[in-house]
Amino acid sequence: MSKSAAVMVAGAGGFIGGHLVRSLIQEGYTRVRAIDIKPFEEWHQLFSEADNRRMDLRDKPACEAATQGVDSVYNFAADMGGMGFIEANKALCMLSVLINTHLLEAARIAGVSRFFFSSSACVYAAEKQVMTDVVPLREEDAYPAMPEDGYGWEKLFSERMCRHFTDDFGLATRVARYHNVYGPFGTFEGGREKAPAAVCRKVAEAKLSGRDEIEIWGDGQQTRSFTYIDDCVHGTRLLMASDVDEPLNIGSSQLVSINQLVDIVERIAGAKLRRTYKLDAPKGVRGRNSDNTRIQTRLGWQPSVSLEAGLEPTYRWIYDQLAMSPRRAPQTDGAVVRP
Secondary structure (H helix, E strand, O other), X not given: OOOOOOEEEEOOOOHHHHHXXXXXXXXXXXXXXXXXXXXXXXXXXXXXXXXXXXXXXXXXXXXXXXXXXOOEEEEOOOOOOXXXXXXXXXXXXXXXXXXXXXXXXXXXXXXXXXXXXXXXXXHXXXXXXXXXXXXXXXXXXXXXXXXXXXXXXXXXXXXXXXXXXXXXXXXXXXXXXEOOEEOOOOXXXXXXXXXXXXXXXXXXXXXXXXXXXXXXXXXXXXXXXXXXXXXXXXXXXXXHHOOOOOOEEEOOOOEEEHHHHHHHHHHHHOOOOEEEEEOOOOOOOOEOOEOOHHHHHHHOOOOOOOHHHHHHHHHHHHHHHHHOOOOOOOXXXXXXXXX
């Protein structure tokens, strides 16, 4: 795709969307339209080089306006968060189907050439994730369907919408199933954060306050793989540029327990904390890992940043945010951005 082509990023004020906008701008794309519902001061990253707009993409007219004159669309927009948010807000998560449905239809009408949808490993059947030594999840394991209630169903439904817009209307769609993406500029407090950010925050708070204790949700034996943001963005752009029209896992295959995750962050922080376990807290499936066979075969690539390497800058960034006074503002280059 030409660097003069118009690219629209929905959910650009969020974690992954903000990093993707940064990547496009750094590579020389000159027509990046960044859209999010949040006020600009709440965007995770804000770039004056982009055409930044506040819009509610749950509304069809907003999607029609957002896609005008656009060559390709990346859709990261959704009402979502970590397991605590997902389990308590199933209806809100499901309502995100409005965003993708309206964006797909608007993209079709506007003549968009390529459409990307950010899906999730939450689409996978719960019965395949009941053991800590889980067998890595293959893309075909999403069916027979029994995904995470609420959020997972929304993602799986939206995947099917993409498939049928390709089949029926010829819109080229690309779908990535992300596995627990983390890194700097991500949410780390307020109830929407995911495990790596939550653990980094708790360890940093313990260091800053002088406490020697950390609370862990569940028994700490539940397992996951965690994907560093740089791998996520690189894999997303490879997929978008490819001819792969089926969902692909974009996730690390480095499986760790939550206790091991805490071990790594403690080593980075130079801390050793007493652990208490909140057994009644939301904790999701027992184990989840990414099978990367298909992405290696189709794209000749897979995520490669180790958890240890990715957590180092993530912890340092979160520690610095907590240590700041007053509390953080979104990362900008100092330019005034107008709606």
